[in-house]
Amino acid sequence: MNEQNSASENGNILEIRDLWKIFGDNPELILNSVEKRTAPRQQLLEETGCVVAVRNINFQVSRGEIFVIMGLSGSGKSTLIRCVLRLIEPTAGQIFIEGDDICTYNLERLMQLRRNTTGMIFQHFGLFPHKNVLENAAYGLKVRGIDKEERLMKAREALERVGLKGWENHFPHTLSGGMQQRVGIARALANDPDILLMDEPFSGLDPLIRRQMQDEFMSLQSELHKTILFVTHDLDEALKLGDHIAIMKDGEIVQTGRPEEVITSPIDDYVRSFVQDASAAKVISAASIMEEPRERIYRWQGPKAAMRLLRTNHMDSAFVVDRGDVLYGLVSLEDLVRLFRENPNGGELSQIIEKDIITCTPDIKMEDLFALAASSPHPIAVVDENRKLIGEIHDQAILMSMVQKKTPDMSDEVPSTAGENPENG
């Protein structure tokens, strides 16, 4: 039981170990054979008559993060997410939820887990056509045996949260797809589960509604901080929502990582072909392309020191910082030259410091950097929340990242990305 404890201690609310799902009569033929465990699916189907839907899956999801499983249809992602709740019984492996291997649960405990700990949202909504919106949202609470008054009250709150106030008495089939999925989300949220499982929740919606739902979902998540396992076939969606992404192919996870890792360093040709269409601009953050400021001028230094610094480093400009590396402004070579020409004795540096310069935070995405870069001839200063200078971005770096020649090993130096939650770790 030691390993169970370790699972919860390191903050992983959900951990999958060596999970297999094999459809067919003789799964042990595959599980017990070293070479068959890695043989291609098609070959195994011919040799054993078994279909390997999910093969040797391992991943961890930490509390409060969105873990996205991405794959094309037939990659086994829907089977995998169903295995997590044992809606489909896994053939082998372990599933730890809060450090407990739920594969050892009997039906009664499993039902308790589904009632109290998890919630699920489905691609085709899975709403109950004979119940109205309010009763649908209250369903999970009803199953738990919560009395009518309380469950309807909580269901109302959940519906209000997803923007369906006033629709309580409508029936699902009278609602649009987007609204039906809102009911599905409210139904899951009303239960206040720790873990949300989402099986392509937005795939059935048209693109405009899909994007709107994604945005609303993200803002909801920023309030609720649920742990979410999210399945999708849409890479843009995965990149937009995921704190971590696992890419599945033929039942296996081929790569796991942060969105920008997957984009910038795809592990094999399969992932590469996948991500090449992805818009890097949406994923790559300022943090992953910024450089250490080459040199900085201190506010109290004189113009001569500044001139020497720029000259020796062949720079056109440099940032001026105050005590504690707090960004103060920018000095350009051009202005320095003019200063010397106008004041042969040397004036004050403060006369030529440009204070109104362009800055950004490390989590800003490339698509927003373009506009910033275009509006200034100088590098963009990257500052943290205290306006401390932590890096600079040159136009060239932006261009380089777009052609994806740059493969930064930024995994350990990325300070913080947008979707991350403070209680992580």
Next chain:
Amino acid sequence: MLEFPEWLQLPLGDWIDAIMDWVLVNWGVFFDVIGDVLRQALLSIEKFLLWLPWVVVVIVVGIIAWRVTRNRAAGVVMPAFLIIIGSFGGASGTSYWDLTMMTLSIIIAAVIISLIIGIPTGILMASSKRFESIIRPVLDAMQTMPSFVYLIPALMLFSLGRVPALFATIIYAVPPVIRLTNVGIRQVAKEVIEAAQAFGSSKRQILFDIQIPLAIPSIMVGINQTTMMALSMVVIASMIGARGLGLEVLLAIQRIEIGRGFEAGLSIVLLAIIIDRITNALAARLQYENKN
């Protein structure tokens, strides 16, 4: 080689006879009790319907037809049909109103008992593949076997009268409600069941809160069909002692009284239309999920 070999003959008929004899000797008391219960139930319904003033029946049928079909014309036509039936019978000097109520009482009893047996059986069929594979051929046999064949054992078990008629009617009428209950539960969308499971519902919760409510439109169609099947048995049932419109038809055939036969036959048709329209409309009103 020309004749079918004698040694290959299967004495199935003898066996059935032997089984029947054994049942009659050993289970006679059991069937007597069942027979008494059924007879009592049937008599109470018949007494009640005959006690009701015809005006009340006509008005109640009118209101039900109007409310259920949401069609005012139906609320006028259906009672009118009843009045037409009541106006018949002058030729033979019998009150067709009373005969109709007798027929109706046997139909009502048969349908109620069919539902009591049929709906649970259908639910069991839906929840077990094996049970389904056993019951399905039995249902086929019940529907395709000429009904005269089971009139005989019904007679032997319950002797002549209303009860064997009721028994035969039930055997003939119960399959549709079983089948459609089964189908109704099985056709509930997989995603809906899966969603219920994902929220931790037990089998019982899924059955009573999801499957059965969603199967109700289908079950209603089954009830409609069962009722119509019961009605279609009235003439045959009259051969073993059911009184009512069926017996009128039978007598008309035996005595070759065309007019009388036509009156009785038309009465059965009108009764069928009334029952069918009302139960059909009831089924249609429950089709809330047809868009989904």
